[in-house]
Amino acid sequence: MTGTTSSRWGLRVLGLGYVFILLMLPLAFIFYKTFEDGIAPPFEAITSPDGLHALKLTLISVAVAVPLNTVFGIGCALLLVRHRARGSALIDAVINLPFAISPVVIGLSLFLLYGKDGWFEPGLAEAGIEVLFSTPGIILACVFVSLPFVVRETVPVLQEIGTEQEQAASTLGANAWQTFWRITLPAIRWGVAYGVVLTTARVLGEFGAVSVVSGSISGQTQTLPLFVSKQYENFNLPGAFGASVLLAMLALTTLLAMNLLKRKEDA
């Protein structure tokens, strides 16, 4: 209807050309570049002590930040959808903040809160807890940046499923806990899973916020993305590309999971 064949082809060339140059070419290039000299150099870089430590630290961040934000996300979504009250709009707005704020600004905020002269500094020093330049700071940064995903994915699904089944369950004598496990959670599981995938991807790749709070000390406070940047600065390209390919493969897995879950959600 709209447009003739030639204008349709024009749009295809424009749109697909843009995607090709901007997204597909870089994606293909990273694999080509990494394995240019065989699999050994990137593999050695990742399996170096610093590389392995960075991988471990990244996985620890995921292991803490993702469950935390998942539990919070489901609870918060239930609250926002099923218990709308005054103030809910404000909670809603605050949840969106991490999407809009620069990661560096997030890192700096944590840096100022927990650093020397920070509000929490006296108490933390007394308790002997190090937050900055150590794992807790990295985890806090990851939790901050990835906070909205599960809430945002769960809210629309909760709205869509409505409350009829939950009411039926409660009429039949199920308590709140049973209703949640047997009715609500199964109904929202794909939405939650989608949120979890996005949260994981974000935590895996977080760079800006973590780079401010961690100090990026090799073998100590370096996550995988920080490792990439450090290796690049040290002119160790195979190392930078090795770690990048690992991250890119995780990103591709994420994309795959996103697509599968989207389909499940719509089914």
Add this chain to the structure above:
Amino acid sequence: MEAGTLTRSGAPRAGLRLPWVGAGLGRGMVVLYLSLIVLLPLAALTDQSLSSGLGHFWEQVTQPQAVKSLKLTLIASTIVVLINAFFGTILAWLLVRDDFPGKGVVNAVIDLPFALPTIVASLILIELWGDKSPFGVHIAGTRVAVVVALCFVTLPFVVRAVQPLLMEMDREMEEAAASLGAGGFTIFRRIIFPNLLPGLGAGVALAFARALGEFGSVLLFAGGLPDTQVSSVYIKQLIENGNDVGAAAVSVVLLAASLGCLVIVSLIQRWSNRHERSVEIDSTIMPFSGGGGDN
């Protein structure tokens, strides 16, 4: 959405309640979590920016390099958002209305910038378009690099915001217009475009917010030269130099701009809800909230 109030004799509104805890305690916990994770750090940031007085704050924000970086950030973000509004709309149209081999792959790849760590993007871009470019295109370390990096990270926003609107759009209007003799471009301009406007606006505002704060992808590719320093890179440099107050001051300006973008998004949504343009609140506020699915 209003919680149902259907209750039977004595039965509590089970299932409509948070398990373990009541709504009151649940709300308290949510507020506590948000305060600890998000609000307190931001309060500390604002506090620090003003710790040496408003005059000092202003002085830091109006430093020549601070102004230069803010200007570059704003201009580059504006250009990027315009480019992606154009290509994003075309891509959304192709993905919804057109059919071509590999469409599924293209649809999936659109989300790549959400999934790929920004520092990895920066590394690829500098190898691809830097001194060692296999195509002989050397733009690394220039302002063009800033624009390219930002185009990369913000591409999905517009596509994912426009796509659901296109899918839901009633084609009858277009058919009516065509039967009355309107050409393809006229139909787009007079019928499709106005209907896409709320999604396009929300997508653009979100992309703009993201572009304003982008750090990782710009860092290696555009570098920290005075001429190519966006605000987030400038802030990082101030932190490294130990100028916490200056860093906090510029951060507050950036923060205010991001908040402005969020406000615009929510205004657009309120407007479109009132006009019953079918923008689902949550599928547009975050374009990747499953908005790319079928139907």
